[in-house]
Amino acid sequence: MTTLTGVKMAVRVPFVDLKFEYELLRKEGLEDNIVQVLAKAHYIEGPNVAAFEKAFAEYCSTKYCIAVDNGTCAIQLAMIALGIGAGDEVIVPAHTFIATAAGVAMANATPVFVDADPEHWQLDPEQIEARISPRTKAVIAVHLYGQPAKIERIAEICKKHGLLLIEDSAQAHGAHVNGRRIGSFGEISCFSFYPAKNLGAFGDGGGMTTNNTDIDTQLRQLRNHGRINKYEHGFVGYNYRMDEMQGLVLLTKLRHLDKWNEARRKVAATYREKLNDLPVFIPQEIAGTDPVYHLFPVACERRDDLAIHLAENHIDSGVHYPLPLHLQPAFKHLGYQQGEFPTSERIGREELSLPIYPFMTEEQVDHVCEATRSFFTK
Numbered sequence: 001m002t003t004l005t006g007v008k009m010a011v012r013v014p015f016v017d018l019k020f021e022y023e024l025l026r027k028e029g030l031e032d033n034i035v036q037v038l039a040k041a042h043y044i045e046g047p048n049v050a051a052f053e054k055a056f057a058e059y060c061s062t063k064y065c066i067a068v069d070n071g072t073c074a075i076q077l078a079m080i081a082l083g084i085g086a087g088d089e090v091i092v093p094a095h096t097f098i099a100t101a102a103g104v105a106m107a108n109a110t111p112v113f114v115d116a117d118p119e120h121w122q123l124d125p126e127q128i129e130a131r132i133s134p135r136t137k138a139v140i141a142v143h144l145y146g147q148p149a150k151i152e153r154i155a156e157i158c159k160k161h162g163l164l165l166i167e168d169s170a171q172a173h174g175a176h177v178n179g180r181r182i183g184s185f186g187e188i189s190c191f192s193f194y195p196a197k198n199l200g201a202f203g204d205g206g207g208m209t210t211n212n213t214d215i216d217t218q219l220r221q222l223r224n225h226g227r228i229n230k231y232e233h234g235f236v237g238y239n240y241r242m243d244e245m246q247g248l249v250l251l252t253k254l255r256h257l258d259k260w261n262e263a264r265r266k267v268a269a270t271y272r273e274k275l276n277d278l279p280v281f282i283p284q285e286i287a288g289t290d291p292v293y294h295l296f297p298v299a300c301e302r303r304d305d306l307a308i309h310l311a312e313n314h315i316d317s318g319v320h321y322p323l324p325l326h327l328q329p330a331f332k333h334l335g336y337q338q339g340e341f342p343t344s345e346r347i348g349r350e351e352l353s354l355p356i357y358p359f360m361t362e363e364q365v366d367h368v369c370e371a372t373r374s375f376f377t378k
């Protein structure tokens, strides 16, 4: 960028840019629509959440969507609705955000960790069977970074061993596997609508999709005090309802999601092309999948120095995730050891997430590529 006086201005690249997105939605009249929701004073259990649920279920090609407060409680409720609880084990990746395993623990079940595969950094299906015990009830396949997991292979293993399959789709709204959207492969698929996710609310939000009518009923009761009707409660449930304003925001943003995911893919394609000859490893796309690039992870032995170099060039970056779940203090009681999951541990040491969001300009993408190049040539 050059000013009128010819002074070269630094290109800044934030890690995500939600303000640009907000401005666009504001111009489309979202603020007026929010004010209308507020003026009606119907804040929960109203038409906007219902309309969003219907639209999102259609989007995922599932029969039902049940909206909740956040993605973590979505995983917890998925466990409970499937009858998974104390004494049960659930297989989850060691390399994921803590919420995947937290949702399991919140249902009083035990997460059992499995390493990532070194090429794609997703739950390695070939390491699942070694971790199955008589207590194993389910596998949670996480579509990490917006890259679909090896879901068809995982589904095969689940079928063979009579295990339930749950998807953690919190990072992959709209991604496809062989032409089919994620969110419809598991018995239940859990989503987060945290603001920075590909589909994000103006606050916390979450949801679950399913094709099973009984599970739908169960999840609706679970999120709303175990209610059968206004005054009758079948069991002690939770208060995990989504509010009307978030319903409206998500319904509005859903119309943009495919376009915004396409824009993310374009940024990712440029990164892949321009960083191709540099000594950074970029996890491969899994054949037959159409990822949505929630994040753009690379690996580099001098990860921390690269992050500093990018920061000096006004580029924000992130680390997802430095400490794998089996080494988290929160799961110390499960007795895992350092060295047990070498791929997850190496990703923890070497991964750096480059900025990626739908409204990155070409200039910003080029600046990230040039700054990354200059790190290796300086």
Ligand SMILES: *Cc1c(COP(=O)(O)O)cnc(C)c1O
Pocket (backbone or CB within 6 Å): 070, 071, 072, 073, 096, 097, 099, 100, 142, 168, 170, 171, 191, 192, 193, 194, 204, 205, 206
């Ligand atoms: C964000 C996220 C969640 C949970 O989301 P919250 O809405 O923040 O509770 C679960 N799993 C993964 C992989 C996530 O990235």
